Amino acid sequence: xxxxxxxxxxxxxxxxxxxxxxxxxxxxxxxxxxxxxxxxxxxxxxxxxxxxxxxxxxxxxxxxxxxxxxxxxxxxxxxxxxxxxxxxxxxxxxxxxxxxxxxxxxxxxxxxxxxxxxxxxxxxxxxxxxxxxxxxxxxxxxxxxxxxxxxxxxxxxxxxxxxxxxxxxxxxxxxxxxxxxxxxxxxxxxxxxxxxxxxxxxxxxxxxxxxxxxxxxxxxxxxxxxxxxxxxxxxxxxxxxxxxxxxxxxxxxxxxxxxxxxxxxxxxxxxxxxxxxxxxxxxxxxxxxxxxxxxxxxxxxxxxxxxxxxxxxxxxxxxxxxxxxxxxxxxxxxxxxxxxxxxxxxxxxxxxxxx
Amino acid sequence: xxxxxxxxxxxxxxxxxxxxxxxxxxxxxxxxxxxxxxxxxxxxxxxxxxxxxxxxxxxxxxxxxxxxxxxxxxxxxxxxxxxxxxxxxxxxxxxxxxxxxxxxxxxxxxxxxxxxxxxxxxxxxxxxxxxxxxxxxxxxxxxxxxxxxxxxxxxxxxxxxxxxxxxxxxxxxxxxxxxxxxxxxxxxxxxxxxxxxxxxxxxxxxxxxxxxxxxxxxxxxxxxxxxxxxxxxxxxxxxxxxxxxxxxxxxxxxxxxxxxxxxxxxxxxxxxxxxxxxxxxxxxxxxxxxxxxxxxxxxxxxxxxxxxxxxxxxxxxxxxxxxxxxxxxxxxxxxxxxxxxxxxxxxxxxxxxxxxxxxxxxxxxxxxxxxxx
Numbered sequence: 001x002x003x004x005x006x007x008x009x010x011x012x013x014x015x016x017x018x019x020x021x022x023x024x025x026x027x028x029x030x031x032x033x034x035x036x037x038x039x040x041x042x043x044x045x046x047x048x049x050x051x052x053x054x055x056x057x058x059x060x061x062x063x064x065x066x067x068x069x070x071x072x073x074x075x076x077x078x079x080x081x082x083x084x085x086x087x088x089x090x091x092x093x094x095x096x097x098x099x100x101x102x103x104x105x106x107x108x109x110x111x112x113x114x115x116x117x118x119x120x121x122x123x124x125x126x127x128x129x130x131x132x133x134x135x136x137x138x139x140x141x142x143x144x145x146x147x148x149x150x151x152x153x154x155x156x157x158x159x160x161x162x163x164x165x166x167x168x169x170x171x172x173x174x175x176x177x178x179x180x181x182x183x184x185x186x187x188x189x190x191x192x193x194x195x196x197x198x199x200x201x202x203x204x205x206x207x208x209x210x211x212x213x214x215x216x217x218x219x220x221x222x223x224x225x226x227x228x229x230x231x232x233x234x235x236x237x238x239x240x241x242x243x244x245x246x247x248x249x250x251x252x253x254x255x256x257x258x259x260x261x262x263x264x265x266x267x268x269x270x271x272x273x274x275x276x277x278x279x280x281x282x283x284x285x286x287x288x289x290x291x292x293x294x295x296x297x298x299x300x301x302x303x304x305x306x307x308x309x310x311x312x313x314x315x316x317x318x319x320x321x322x323x324x325x326x327x328x329x330x331x332x333x334x335x336x337x338x339x340x341x342x343x344x345x346x347x348x349x350x351x352x353x354x355x
Numbered sequence: 356x357x358x359x360x361x362x363x364x365x366x367x368x369x370x371x372x373x374x375x376x377x378x379x380x381x382x383x384x385x386x387x388x389x390x391x392x393x394x395x396x397x398x399x400x401x402x403x404x405x406x407x408x409x410x411x412x413x414x415x416x417x418x419x420x421x422x423x424x425x426x427x428x429x430x431x432x433x434x435x436x437x438x439x440x441x442x443x444x445x446x447x448x449x450x451x452x453x454x455x456x457x458x459x460x461x462x463x464x465x466x467x468x469x470x471x472x473x474x475x476x477x478x479x480x481x482x483x484x485x486x487x488x489x490x491x492x493x494x495x496x497x498x499x500x501x502x503x504x505x506x507x508x509x510x511x512x513x514x515x516x517x518x519x520x521x522x523x524x525x526x527x528x529x530x531x532x533x534x535x536x537x538x539x540x541x542x543x544x545x546x547x548x549x550x551x552x553x554x555x556x557x558x559x560x561x562x563x564x565x566x567x568x569x570x571x572x573x574x575x576x577x578x579x580x581x582x583x584x585x586x587x588x589x590x591x592x593x594x595x596x597x598x599x600x601x602x603x604x605x606x607x608x609x610x611x612x613x614x615x616x617x618x619x620x621x622x623x624x625x626x627x628x629x630x631x632x633x634x635x636x637x638x639x640x641x642x643x644x645x646x647x648x649x650x651x652x653x654x655x656x657x658x659x660x661x662x663x664x665x666x667x668x669x670x671x672x673x674x675x676x677x678x679x680x681x682x683x684x685x686x687x688x689x690x691x692x693x694x695x696x697x698x699x700x701x702x703x704x705x706x707x708x709x710x711x712x713x714x715x716x717x718x719x720x721x722x723x724x725x726x727x728x
């Protein structure tokens with residue numbers, strides 16, 4: 001992108017738009033505007049920033065899960081719900097087996113891992129069969145798996161009284177409280193608290209650890225191969241890379257990260273949400289990484305961090321600011337238009353070649 | 356490699372989804388314990404309700420743009436038309452006609468926008484039109500929830516939210532309810548099924564629409580669309596304005612979806628303002644695919660077979676699920692799962708077939724284009 005701007009001598013604004021993308025610029029300016037408006041309309045700024053940081057820490061890993069598949073050229077992982085389901089299986093089984101406290105979180109990740117590997121491999125195998133049409137099929141793989149699991153949550157023989165419906169004694173509840181299990185287990189680790197201002201250090205460290213691991217992985221031999229597969233599969237094949245294997249690996253990684261991501265989300269949120277809850281969880285993650293500057297075939301860790309902050313910033317700030325300002329909660333609509341508009345924008349870019 | 360076996364397997368694969376559905380229905384019908392009379396009545400009603408909507412999907416498929424998830428746009432336009440018509444207290448069939456007329460400009464505008472965007476995203480029309488439906492849903496909510504009553508005058512308190520602007524969650528269409536279906540009262544008595552009420556006028560309109568689609572395929576524009584659908588580059592060389600043709604296909608589809616939604620809602624008798632449209636695209640597409648259509652090929656026959664099989668499953672699944680497991684929710688989730696699974700399977704089949712077809716010449720091309728990716 002840098003060479004492009006050097007060649008075309010444009011005004012600084014034009015260059016900014018070209019580098020950054022107009023929708024992205026609008027969203028950033030909108031967030032800045034919200035932050036300026038917040039104290040004026042009487043919202044407590046430290047609380048707001050605490051909220052943004054908290055929500056960033058919940059969602060960071062889910063957004064990070066997008067990176068491997070974008071790198072290997074599989075596009076945006078609209079099939080994120082599949083990974084989320086592995087995570088949910090880990091969470092519910094960990095509780096079912098009677099683990100409590102921080103151990104239940106570790107066990108949830110451990111139990112979720114084999115599910116994520118199996119589901120991810122199947123999903124990756126499928127995506128290798130249908131190169132070029134990944135995104136649409138990923139969406140529907142996610143949907144089918146969520147609706148299949150809706151039946152499973154009812155049928156599977158869960159017994160733990162904290163999870164099943166009280167009356168019937170079977171079938172999992174739609175929301176399961178994590179109190180006594182891993183509620184805020186990461187967030188409370190080394191938590192910093194100054195007045196109204198809080199930082200969930202543990203969660204952010206956990207995210208940073210995974211992000212660092214991802215960054216390091218992308219610089220290993222396999223990671224470089226992944227980027228090569230994504231940017232030019234023909235060339236990668238000529239260079240002796242097993243394209244299908246690398247793609248499969250990226251899908252498995254993405255699925256596993258989604259599984260861990262939902263567990264991190266739950267520990268921050270305090271509840272496990274089952275049934276239709278994972279249904280639309282891919283869209284916020286997809287738009288977050290796009291807002292952060294990623295495109296359909298290019299994404300970095302910086303995109304993840306920036307995108308999650310911007311997206312969650314808007315999600316948390318709009319309701320309060322709007323409510324205080326005009327007593328009208330339009331935040332939901334703004335969120336829908338901004339996030340889907342961003343995805344549309346990314347899909348219509350011509351920069352990436354079709355396979 | 357196995358060229359001889361190909362045709363047979365392809366044929367089997369093509370009809371595998373309808374066959375699977377026939378089996379599911381055959382198992383579920385006795386379990387559900389519903390009478391033949393009731394089933395037949397339900398199917399006839401649902402055919403009248405849904406067939407027009409599904410017909411609106413055919414034209415973009417012809418133009419090679421895949422399943423038009425953006426038909427939701429038309430559905431929203433139709434709903435806006437109906438909300439306005441019912442606010443102006445125009446009742447019965449004239450109200451429906453007015454709603455259709457009102458929906459046309461909105462549908463055309465949305466269709467133009469959608470077509471333009473899809474032209475910028477060639478090769479991934481489906482995912483784009485799918486996201487588009489979410490995006491426009493946001494705009495729709497903005498209009499209906501905030502602008503109606505404040506910017507767009509809405510008189511009647513029965514459809515307005517108590518706060519003074521915005522439309523209620525449900526808008527009653529009692530004055531329009533099944534007015535079209537019952538315009539010509541008609542019912543037949545069959546030996547096994549008993550008396551079946553037939554919404555004759557709706558069926559006549561659907562039949563006319565089918566004729567229009569058959570005729571349209573033979574027009575210059577229809578031929579152009581098929582050419583574009585087959586190969587965009589060849590069509591362009593033949594002097595067809597590819598971009599324009601594709602936009603026209605989407606506009607027609609959106610307008611028809613708007614009409615279809617109005618027919619659908621007059622049968623239902625009320626509008627769920629914020630949710631009626633959101634599922635409609637998915638169900639229509641699933642029904643069409645169940646009827647044996649694929650992403651690049653769909654006929655009118657697929658539409659009707661699809662409506663019958665899909666809705667038969669839809670009616671019997673919850674009952675059958677309750678009979679087997681003692682929990683009616685399982686059946687509910689089962690039919691949702693099947694709808695999604697059918698779309699997934701159809702999409703996978705389409706992509707694998709496309710790759711297989713390409714692979715022979717693709718190998719040659721890949722050699723020539725090496726380095727271009």
